[in-house]
Amino acid sequence: MLTRDVSIYCRREGNFQDNNLIHPESREPDIPRYVEREGENANLKRARLTYQSRKRGMLENGxxxxxxxxxxxxxxxxxxxxxxxxxxNLPSNDWDIFYWATGIKPTPPEFDNEVMDLLKNHIQNKDRQTRIIQPDL
Incomplete structure (x- = not known):
């Protein structure tokens, strides 16, 4: 929806409080480039990846x-x-990870590896495990 369209919608719906309100143009947030961390030991990396796995942009991936x-x-x-x-951390769109892992879209060659294979197998959930909450830390 364009800024002008938002203003018109708000006025029409009676939600528009200030006719002088200026709406900034919509733009994507700046996402920092992925940089592989140097000198991070395996335990620290596991802890960081555990946290990052839980704090995704969308609940399904979390x-x-x-x-x-x-x-x-x-x-x-x-x-x-x-x-x-x-x-x-490389893909900027969480939906890409979800679509690749669930097989909706083909996995790009740079992510088609043993870890993605494990993730795809995990998502198939052949053991029929309940996964409606995140595991305890």
């Missing part, structure tokens, strides 16, 4: 990734931790 992290992060070696870090 549930899927937090349960995945709980199940796998403690077994990942350095390479797998790096791949998971890239998977959850």
């Amino acid at each position: 549930l899927l990734l937090s349960t995945f992290a709980k199940k796998y992060l403690n077994t990942f070696d350095d390479k797998q931790l790096r791949l998971y870090d890239q998977l959850i």
